[in-house]
Amino acid sequence: MSDIEDLTQRMRAFTEAREWGRFHDPKSLALALVGEVGELAELLQWLPADELTTAVRQQPLHDRLGEEMADVLLYLLRLADVVGLDLAEATRSKLAVNGLRFPPASSWSTAPIKE
Amino acid sequence: MSDIEDLTQRMRAFTEAREWGRFHDPKSLALALVGEVGELAELLQWLPADELTTAVRQQPLHDRLGEEMADVLLYLLRLADVVGLDLAEATRSKLAVNGLRFPPASSWSTAPIKE
Amino acid sequence: MSDIEDLTQRMRAFTEAREWGRFHDPKSLALALVGEVGELAELLQWLPADELTTAVRQQPLHDRLGEEMADVLLYLLRLADVVGLDLAEATRSKLAVNGLRFPPASSWSTAPIKE
Amino acid sequence: MSDIEDLTQRMRAFTEAREWGRFHDPKSLALALVGEVGELAELLQWLPADELTTAVRQQPLHDRLGEEMADVLLYLLRLADVVGLDLAEATRSKLAVNGLRFPPASSWSTAPIKE
Numbered sequence: 001m002s003d004i005e006d007l008t009q010r011m012r013a014f015t016e017a018r019e020w021g022r023f024h025d026p027k028s029l030a031l032a033l034v035g036e037v038g039e040l041a042e043l044l045q046w047l048p049a050d051e052l053t054t055a056v057r058q059q060p061l062h063d064r065l066g067e068e069m070a071d072v073l074l075y076l077l078r079l080a081d082v083v084g085l086d087l088a089e090a091t092r093s094k095l096a097v098n099g100l101r102f103p104p105a106s107s108w109s110t111a112p113i114k115e
Numbered sequence: 116m117s118d119i120e121d122l123t124q125r126m127r128a129f130t131e132a133r134e135w136g137r138f139h140d141p142k143s144l145a146l147a148l149v150g151e152v153g154e155l156a157e158l159l160q161w162l163p164a165d166e167l168t169t170a171v172r173q174q175p176l177h178d179r180l181g182e183e184m185a186d187v188l189l190y191l192l193r194l195a196d197v198v199g200l201d202l203a204e205a206t207r208s209k210l211a212v213n214g215l216r217f218p219p220a221s222s223w224s225t226a227p228i229k230e
Numbered sequence: 231m232s233d234i235e236d237l238t239q240r241m242r243a244f245t246e247a248r249e250w251g252r253f254h255d256p257k258s259l260a261l262a263l264v265g266e267v268g269e270l271a272e273l274l275q276w277l278p279a280d281e282l283t284t285a286v287r288q289q290p291l292h293d294r295l296g297e298e299m300a301d302v303l304l305y306l307l308r309l310a311d312v313v314g315l316d317l318a319e320a321t322r323s324k325l326a327v328n329g330l331r332f333p334p335a336s337s338w339s340t341a342p343i344k345e
Numbered sequence: 346m347s348d349i350e351d352l353t354q355r356m357r358a359f360t361e362a363r364e365w366g367r368f369h370d371p372k373s374l375a376l377a378l379v380g381e382v383g384e385l386a387e388l389l390q391w392l393p394a395d396e397l398t399t400a401v402r403q404q405p406l407h408d409r410l411g412e413e414m415a416d417v418l419l420y421l422l423r424l425a426d427v428v429g430l431d432l433a434e435a436t437r438s439k440l441a442v443n444g445l446r447f448p449p450a451s452s453w454s455t456a457p458i459k460e
Contacts, residue, residue, distance in 0.1 A: 002117060002118040003117040003118055003119050003120075003203045004119060005118075007203070007206055007207070007210070010207075010210055011210065014210060014214065018217060018219055018220065019220075025164070025167050025168070026159055026162075026167050026168075026171050027159050027160075027162070027164065027167060030152075030155060030156055030159050033152060033155075033187075034152060034156070037145075037148060037149060040145060040148075041145055041149070044141055044142050044145050045142075047142070049140070049142065052140050052141050052142060053140070053141075056141050056197075056198045056199075057198070057199055062199075062200070065198055065200065066200050066202075066205035066208075067205070067209055067212075069194065069195055069198075069200065069202060069205060069206075070202070070205045070206040070208070070209035070210075071209060072148075072191055073188075073191060073202060073206050074206060074209070074210065074213075076184060076187055076188060076191070079184065080184055083171045083172070083177070083180055083184075084171075084172055084177075085177070085180065085181050085184065087181075087184060087185070087188060088118045088122070090181035090182070090184060090185045091122055091184075091185040091188050091189060092122070092125075093181075093185070094182050094185035094186060094189070095122070095125055095126065095129060095185075095189065097182075098129065098189075099129060102133060104132035104133055105133065
């Protein structure tokens, strides 16, 4: 079993053991995802740009980032489960679409323009 | 190879083929993640609460949700890669911690209190 | 003096008294804004849809919502200040544009479509 | 009348003229706020840290930032209105609390620690 499927099933079992399924409608889960993204943002917000690369690899920040990114992933997997989506498949498919939309180039001089 | 590792490597190759690595510092990637979470929120925001469960399984919304959730996952995996984190491992570990923090109960009557 | 201008000046004085101006570049402030929006989301996420209207007017939730919305506004005003924008003027102007984009109608049957 | 009160009333009138009040429950408005914060993040995400200060003052980016920050403010004011909060008062009060929590110091050497 793939790890995305494994983690999705564990998160579902975690939810069911606590009878929290009734709270897990898509809008509520999206807000929970936002809450976790907010906690991730708080860890990064005041780090000086020129110290970022080293700062994110130092403890305790490194582990704290892992915890918040894990929470983001758990709610994302839970939302996909509730919506009935195969997230691994949807992501492979989106990456293929992105590859066509932004062809590789040897001389991109700017960041991608957001359409 | 696991899904998470496979998608992380594909996203890294996608980035390198476009020479976008120079844009992918942790704060910029966190803002990109927020941008994709915002697009996901826009798909859900005005759906009436009592039609949510059926609405998210109808087309074209179902596929659109998959695309935006895929973009959220791609930036999350890219951020973990840049930070040097094993996200699958961090998530298994966080789920174990959450299991201790919120013991299963046969009669939870309220949602978990956010600490 | 308008209250938006007054609050902007107070937030600027607060920042300068702590010598925090060096942390307040636009990307860092945007992440700080996201952090506060995340805290607001956490207050709302598990409230049942059919109890929302009454729940948000009860204490202590009502005051907690005020605190988090205040933090969102403070970082938004700070960002506008750093960027050199007159936010009150920009908002009046945007509301006028929105009025043209979505003409009033006596029989809208659906929510606005996000373009 | 204050700016905040004026804009709140205009946004309420805008909503009522389109009969959109039925969509404006607190969780839906919070998601709409997240959507606009996401659009703001997209404008900033790939700007290089050392060009930020000048980039945000150049057109067309400067006006685009004003539009997205205006949308964030409009949904924030709408949410405060629906919740029954005086946002200007709540913000003055929060700023006073923050002033006690983080006393001014002549030699802060780091960013504020998030509690």
